[in-house]
Amino acid sequence: xxxxxxxxxxxxxxxxxxxxxxxxxxxxxxxxxxxxxxxxxxxxxxxxxxxxxxxxxxxxxxxxxxxxxxxxxxxxxxxxxxxxxxxxxxxxxxxxxxxxxxxxxxxxxxxxxxxxxxxxxxxxxxxxxxxxxxxxxxxxxxxxxxxxxxxxxxxxxxxxxxxxxxxxxxxxxxxxxxxxxxxxxxxxxxxxxxxxxxxxxxxxxxxxxxxxxxxxxxxxxxxxxxxxxxxxxxx
Amino acid sequence: xxxxxxxxxxxxxxxxxxxxxxxxxxxxxxxxxxxxxxxxxxxxxxxxxxxxxxxxxxxxxxxxxxxxxxxxxxxxxxxxxxxxxxxxxxxxxxxxxxxxxxxxxxxxxxxxxxxxxxxxxxxxxxxxxxxxxxxxxxxxxxxxxxxxxxxxxxxxxxxxxxxxxxxxxxxxxxxxxxxxxxxxxxxxxxxxxxxxxxxxxxxxxxxxxxxxxxxxxxxxxxxxxxxxxxxxxxx
Numbered sequence: 082x083x084x085x086x087x088x089x090x091x092x093x094x095x096x097x098x099x100x101x102x103x104x105x106x107x108x109x110x111x112x113x114x115x116x117x118x119x120x121x122x123x124x125x126x127x128x129x130x131x132x133x134x135x136x137x138x139x140x141x142x143x144x145x146x147x148x149x150x151x152x153x154x155x156x157x158x159x160x161x162x163x164x165x166x167x168x169x170x171x172x173x174x175x176x177x178x179x180x181x182x183x184x185x186x187x188x189x190x191x192x193x194x195x196x197x198x199x200x201x202x203x204x205x206x207x208x209x210x211x212x213x214x215x216x217x218x219x220x221x222x223x224x225x226x227x228x229x230x231x232x233x234x235x236x237x238x239x240x241x242x243x244x245x246x247x248x249x250x251x252x253x254x255x256x257x258x259x260x261x262x263x264x265x266x267x268x269x270x271x272x273x274x275x276x277x278x279x280x281x282x283x284x285x286x287x288x289x290x291x292x293x294x295x296x297x298x299x300x301x302x303x304x305x306x307x308x309x310x311x312x313x314x315x316x
Numbered sequence: 317x318x319x320x321x322x323x324x325x326x327x328x329x330x331x332x333x334x335x336x337x338x339x340x341x342x343x344x345x346x347x348x349x350x351x352x353x354x355x356x357x358x359x360x361x362x363x364x365x366x367x368x369x370x371x372x373x374x375x376x377x378x379x380x381x382x383x384x385x386x387x388x389x390x391x392x393x394x395x396x397x398x399x400x401x402x403x404x405x406x407x408x409x410x411x412x413x414x415x416x417x418x419x420x421x422x423x424x425x426x427x428x429x430x431x432x433x434x435x436x437x438x439x440x441x442x443x444x445x446x447x448x449x450x451x452x453x454x455x456x457x458x459x460x461x462x463x464x465x466x467x468x469x470x471x472x473x474x475x476x477x478x479x480x481x482x483x484x485x486x487x488x489x490x491x492x493x494x495x496x497x498x499x500x501x502x503x504x505x506x507x508x509x510x511x512x513x514x515x516x517x518x519x520x521x522x523x524x525x526x527x528x529x530x531x532x533x534x535x536x537x538x539x540x541x542x543x544x545x546x547x548x549x550x551x
Contacts, residue, residue, distance in 0.1 A: 114499070114524070125371060125383040126372060126375050129372070136360060137361060137364070137442075140361050148356040148357055270415060305541070
């Protein structure tokens with residue numbers, strides 16, 4: 082298989098897309114371990130494309146979900162594992178140009194390479210056909226995963242996840258402290274801090290109730306110490 | 317000022333944009349501390365819109381910048397501080413609907429509220445006028461900041477930043493270890509781990525040289541322990 086011919090046929094068959102600039106997709110399918118233009122920059126762009134397309138889709142589909150729930154739902158669709166699975170289903174691996182060292186890599190490493198390449202393909206779709214082309218392909222590819230998303234109300238809350246995360250690492254539990262209560266009694270705003278002393282970390286959260294403020298603080302702490310955990314929640 | 321009239325005039329004057337759905341922009345300009353539909357969900361969407369528009373712009377403007385450099389450059393444009401400044405320049409604060417508690421908040425808190433509302437406005441622009449409308453407004457608003465971005469080559473590297481971050485917190489320095497070297501001598505791939513024992517964290521990076529692999533590992537470590545630091549770099 083020479084040059085861009087393989088990728089073009091693959092795009093046509095796997096995504097139903099006819100590219101204008103075949104070289105762009107050849108780059109999207111080239112890992113940095115191989116010679117020639119690789120997919121790192123396209124991956125940067127494609128990550129943003131995927132995030133927007135999925136954010137937009139979820140925004141419409143879950144009109145009552147909070148911002149935090151939407152973030153968590155999105156992470157279930159666009160994080161490494163689901164993307165690698167979609168890439169595998171598309172046999173994207175057969176199209177990938179890899180350096181000799183990477184050919185043998187398996188497991189986690191291989192998953193990252195597949196997920197990154199799928200992101201790069203999304204970036205190439207966006208450059209080649211604009212947002213509509215990317216939107217169409219992404220929605221089609223991810224539809225089964227989006228359809229299988231749990232009810233936002235079933236997601237574990239941030240305080241619970243933070244506690245579980247710290248316990249699993251034998252770290253002391255976080256300390257929540259109400260820093261300030263502002264506003265009239267009927268419209269108060271709570272500012273709460275969350276501290277994990279052992280890690281020397283302290284963040285704040287706010288909300289219209291103490292519970293909400295604590296959840297926001299826990300969410301921020303999770304993002305700080307375990308971004309993947311903050312993203313990938315399950316019932 | 318009643319209902320959506322103020323926002324509509326503001327959009328026209330500050331952004332040169334004529335909204336179809338004025339209620340959408342009224343929501344974008346309503347903080348959760350106020351009554352009625354607020355801007356939290358639009359902020360989620362707008363964050364993704366901003367990230368994509370700026371990613372696309374930087375991708376075109378810096379054709380030789382690496383993925384990591386592009387991420388760092390973007391963070392300088394779309395993080396809280398610059399967004400809050402843009403929002404202040406637009407007098408977005410005058411349009412904001414806030415609960416009584418929030419009216420008195422200043423400094424950091426006020427910056428977050430302004431930046432979040434600007435993101436929400438970007439989300440509303442996207443829903444109201446599609447990506448072109450958002451792209452036009454965002455590019456115009458952020459052009460001065462994008463023009464002032466440093467040469468990517470001048471950005472501090474991840475290893476240096478990680479070291480500075482840990483030193484400032486009296487933590488032990490990270491330990492880098494070459495885990496694997498693969499491939500033929502002329503096309504090797506290095507796998508390097510970076511460990512911060514005190515935090516119980518260990519990540520890996522890869523690249524075509526030991527130096528590159530270490531930088532990628534440091535980058536990932538920074539993202540894990542200090543997302544803001546990983547994003548906000550300076551020369």
